[in-house]
Amino acid sequence: MPTTSKAKRPTAKFYIVGSLPPGNIQAVASDDIIITGFVDDLEAFLSDACLMDDPTLRNSIAQKGYDMVRQHYSWEEKLRGYEKL
DSSP states (O other), X not given: OOXXXXXXXXXXXXXXXXXXXXXXXHTTOOSSEEEEEOOSOHHHHHTTOOOSOOHHHXXXXXXXXXXXXXXXXXXXXXXXXXXXX
């Protein structure tokens, strides 16, 4: 996963929002990683958030997502799986 240094963003917080987070997610909670659980109004919760304002980080995440989709969901990959049947 892409990272950003604490020196670059010393006050940054990472929020994980969603009902019933599993134990492995709850285990990573810290002062900088906040697990909120269920949020009644997500739009209001995010209204003060700064989402992905680092272009390098955004591009890195986008590229990794694109690569993962190509690797696991391409027609060639699906055909290989079908041929194994």
